[in-house]
Amino acid sequence: MFAAIPILLFVVFGGTNCATPIVMWHGMGDSCCFDFSLGAIKKSLNESIPGVYVNSLRIGDTIIKDMENGYFLHPDKQIEMACNIIKSDSNLVDGYNAIGFSQGAQFLRALVQKCPLPPMKNLISVGGQHQGVYGLPNCGSLSNKACDYIRRLLNHAAYIGWVQETLVQATYWHDPLNETEYKQYSTFLADINNEININTDYIKNLQSLEHFVLIKFENDTIVQPVDTEWFGFYKPGQSVQTQTLQESDLYKDDKLGLKQMNDNDQLKFLATPGNHLRFQWDWFEANIIKPYLTN
Numbered sequence: 001m002f003a004a005i006p007i008l009l010f011v012v013f014g015g016t017n018c019a020t021p022i023v024m025w026h027g028m029g030d031s032c033c034f035d036f037s038l039g040a041i042k043k044s045l046n047e048s049i050p051g052v053y054v055n056s057l058r059i060g061d062t063i064i065k066d067m068e069n070g071y072f073l074h075p076d077k078q079i080e081m082a083c084n085i086i087k088s089d090s091n092l093v094d095g096y097n098a099i100g101f102s103q104g105a106q107f108l109r110a111l112v113q114k115c116p117l118p119p120m121k122n123l124i125s126v127g128g129q130h131q132g133v134y135g136l137p138n139c140g141s142l143s144n145k146a147c148d149y150i151r152r153l154l155n156h157a158a159y160i161g162w163v164q165e166t167l168v169q170a171t172y173w174h175d176p177l178n179e180t181e182y183k184q185y186s187t188f189l190a191d192i193n194n195e196i197n198i199n200t201d202y203i204k205n206l207q208s209l210e211h212f213v214l215i216k217f218e219n220d221t222i223v224q225p226v227d228t229e230w231f232g233f234y235k236p237g238q239s240v241q242t243q244t245l246q247e248s249d250l251y252k253d254d255k256l257g258l259k260q261m262n263d264n265d266q267l268k269f270l271a272t273p274g275n276h277l278r279f280q281w282d283w284f285e286a287n288i289i290k291p292y293l294t295n
Contacts, residue, residue, distance in 0.1 A: 020097050020121060020295055021053040023086060025111075027102030027127075027277070028169065031067040032058035038101070044281055048289050053091045057082050074164075075107055075171055075188045082107070083115035095119040097293050101126045101277055102223075106172060110192045112209065113202040122211045122292045127223060127277050130214070131233035131250075132174025132182075132189045135224030159185035176234035194255040203257035211292055212261060213268040215279075222276035230269050231258065 022045060026038050033039055033056060042054050059078050060066040069078060086092055098120050100108035105128020112120045157163050158173040164187045171188035175181065183195045194202060206212070216229040225234060231245035245251050251259050261267045270287055272279050 019049045019052040020095065020293070021055065021091050022293065023092070023096050023098045023108070023120075024054065024056045025082070025098070025100045025104030025108050026056075026070070027104050028070050029067070030070070030101070031063045032056045033063055041099075045289075045293075048285050049294060052293075055086070055089055055092065055096075057085060070103065071168055072166060073168065074166075075110065075168060078168075079107060079110050079114055082111055086111075086115070086118065092118050095121050097122045097124070099124045099126060100128055102128060103168070103172075104128075106130055106189070106192070109206070109212075110188070113192055113199075113205045116205040116208060120209060121295070122213065123209055124213045124215070124288055124292065125229070126215050126279075127217055127220065127229050128214070129172060129223055129228045130231045131193070131228040131248075132172040132186075133169070133224055133228060134174055134176060134234065134239055161185075174228075174233065176236055176239050179236050193250060195250075198255060207257045207261055207266070209261075209266060211266055211268055213270060213288065213292060215288075216269070216271045217276055217278070218271050218273050220276045 024032075024038055024041070026032060030037050038056050042056060045052060045054055058066045059069045059073065059081050086096070095118050098108045098112070100106070100123070105123075105125035108120075108123060109125065109128070109130065112123060153163055153167060154170060154173050158170045158175065159178075159181050163170045164185065171186065173182075174186070174189060183190050186195075190196060191199075192202065214230050216226060217223075218226075220226040220229070223229060225232070225242050227233060227242045227244070231248075231250070232242055233248065235241045235243045245258065246262075250256060251262075254260060258267065272283055272287075
């Protein structure tokens with residue numbers, strides 16, 4: 001069983017076989033290279049796909065900086081850095097598959113929308129929060145005092161300019177009680193979800209994926225609401241009842257091209273038992289590696 005907690009990654013691991021290379025991005029409270037999280041996943045990937053090249057993104061000069069940037073460096077800046085890393089990696093020139101864990105999943109989705117070359121082939125979202133979150137019950141590696149401070153900021157000041165600029169989690173904080181404020185002041189999620197202005201490049205680039213695979217954890221106690229892992233969210237105006245992606249205006253109006261992707265069988269919705277980012281490797285191998293990562 002694997003547990004990886006959310007952030008961004010860039011340590012390069014090599015391989016010589018002809019399998020499509022893989023790029024990974026970690027989530028909040030994690031980093032690129034810990035042996036007990038993404039390091040273990042990289043090792044398992046090499047066992048399942050011998051010799052596959054894996055680039056685990058590190059945003060910053062050190063592992064500690066990488067971890068800090070997952071909290072305090074605006075996603076747009078992280079994505080720009082990730083784009084430069086990927087473009088400069090000669091092993092990825094012909095394209096790559098991508099695996100994003102929690103927060104890293106929506107960052108990789110933004111990456112394909114904003115940085116389409118080299119091409120991303122398949123995007124695997126492992127517990128990603130594509131419609132944002134409304135709650136932060138676990139702050140990963142931060143102290144309880146720091147965690148409590150972040151929660152207070154998000155609950156009361158998520159859309160204030162300086163909070164949006166300095167706290168990553170505020171940029172995908174989605175308050176269903178204040179949809180207008182969210183759409184007006186969210187500096188990351190509202191943009192990549194085409195909530196106000198329609199960026200046709202975002203649609204075209206996202207639809208260039210062969211498959212966009214969304215993994216939901218059925219017993220997730222970390223992500224609120226868990227429906228966001230399948231692009232669902234709370235119904236507007238309250239925070240009790242949820243709606244599926246297919247019931248949302250985002251889908252009905254096809255603001256992001258997801259309806260067309262679903263019609264074309266590019267969207268895949270998978271679920272697995274367990275809490276956030278906890279899964280059995282044999283399940284991952286059967287449901288993700290064999291159908292999407294061995295091409």
